[in-house]
Amino acid sequence: MCANIIWGLGHLGSWAFIATRQTTVLLSQMALTVAIRSHPLMFLFGLAAVSLLVLMFVPPIPQSQIYHGFADQRTLFGIPNFWNVASNLPFVFIGAAGLWQIRVHFSARIFFLGVFLTGFSSSYYHWNPDDTGLFWDRLPMSIAFMAILANVIEERIDDRAGRMLLWPLVLLGIASLLWWRQTDDLRLYSWVQFFPCVVLPLIFWLLPPKHGSDGYWIAAAGWYLLAKALEFTDAVIFSAGHVMAGHALKHLAAAAACYAILRAFQTRRPLA
Numbered sequence: 001m002c003a004n005i006i007w008g009l010g011h012l013g014s015w016a017f018i019a020t021r022q023t024t025v026l027l028s029q030m031a032l033t034v035a036i037r038s039h040p041l042m043f044l045f046g047l048a049a050v051s052l053l054v055l056m057f058v059p060p061i062p063q064s065q066i067y068h069g070f071a072d073q074r075t076l077f078g079i080p081n082f083w084n085v086a087s088n089l090p091f092v093f094i095g096a097a098g099l100w101q102i103r104v105h106f107s108a109r110i111f112f113l114g115v116f117l118t119g120f121s122s123s124y125y126h127w128n129p130d131d132t133g134l135f136w137d138r139l140p141m142s143i144a145f146m147a148i149l150a151n152v153i154e155e156r157i158d159d160r161a162g163r164m165l166l167w168p169l170v171l172l173g174i175a176s177l178l179w180w181r182q183t184d185d186l187r188l189y190s191w192v193q194f195f196p197c198v199v200l201p202l203i204f205w206l207l208p209p210k211h212g213s214d215g216y217w218i219a220a221a222g223w224y225l226l227a228k229a230l231e232f233t234d235a236v237i238f239s240a241g242h243v244m245a246g247h248a249l250k251h252l253a254a255a256a257a258c259y260a261i262l263r264a265f266q267t268r269r270p271l272a
């Protein structure tokens with residue numbers, strides 16, 4: 001009897017401990033959410049400052065010239081590196097559709113302008129891959145990255161903060177590429193790519209949507225991750241049958257991510 005009571009109390013104690021721990025986690029999550037909501041700029045600037053500070057301790061990242069040696073260099077219809085050039089076409093259509101249809105936010109229009117221009121600049125780069133072409137390839141992409149970050153801040157955190165941050169972020173994206181061309185150091189450009197990848201999931205996780213569900217955004221993140229995986233498996237995929245290489249498929253997966261974002265805007269409705 002006594003042993004049973006002790007066992008019961010012990011069991012109750014462990015449940016109480018788990019419940020307390022869960023409550024603590026929940027409370028800290030709520031506190032973080034409230035902190036981000038009430039001080040969005042402070043949160044973002046703080047995270048940006050810390051990550052940029054860390055970047056200063058990372059050695060410079062030069063542009064590897066091996067990067068330009070893509071697996072599939074076949075010429076078709078007189079176009080060199082045909083599949084890496086042609087696979088950019090979806091960006092033009094998705095960007096044009098976004099520019100035509102999405103008028104709700106200026107940051108969204110800048111994003112779709114970046115996507116539209118990527119179709120041309122990436123084709124230009126892949127026609128004859130070198131550093132100069134890569135600069136033009138990356139320029140509209142970094143603008144699109146920064147614009148979508150500003151847009152999500154606008155939509156999820158603070159309308160005014162997002163609009164205020166649009167041009168500084170876009171200028172930072174451009175500056176990161178000018179810095180690379182001047183110094184052959186890709187650290188700042190890596191940050192421009194890396195920072196939204198950290199901040200966006202955090203914002204989506206902590207802050208509820210105001211206009212429609214997150215389904216298309218989650219799909220966009222999935223396609224983007226797939227694009228990254230394909231980028232690193234360019235030659236491996238090409239060696240399996242010599243049909244298509246990873247890089248051309250990466251363009252298609254990245255375009256699918258942009259299409260998911262287009263769908264997110266097309267289906268955007270204020271939530272009751």
Ligand SMILES: [Zn+2]
Pocket residue numbers: 122126247251
């Ligand atoms: Zn490419």
